[in-house]
Amino acid sequence: MNALKPPYVIKVVNTANLVPDVKEMVHDFxxxxxxxxxxxxxxxxxxxxxxxxxxx
Numbered sequence: 001m002n003a004l005k006p007p008y009v010i011k012v013v014n015t016a017n018l019v020p021d022v023k024e025m026v027h028d029f030x031x032x033x034x035x036x037x038x039x040x041x042x043x044x045x046x047x048x049x050x051x052x053x054x055x056x
Contacts, residue, residue: 007049016056026054 010033012026030052041047 007051009051009053011053011055013055015054030054 015023015026018026033050033052037047037050
């Protein structure tokens with residue numbers, strides 16, 4: 001992962017038939033990324049470009 005440079009794109013596809021617990025986990029992961037970006041921005045004044053896409 002250290003070799004990859006931003007912007008990062010995380011794409012989760014074919015989510016229409018996932019069980020509710022897995023859908024919730026995907027959304028929780030998306031929220032965790034947003035919180036982590038906000039903490040980094042507050043801590044060091046730098047944002048990391050990360051896009052999280054969820055597709056059915």
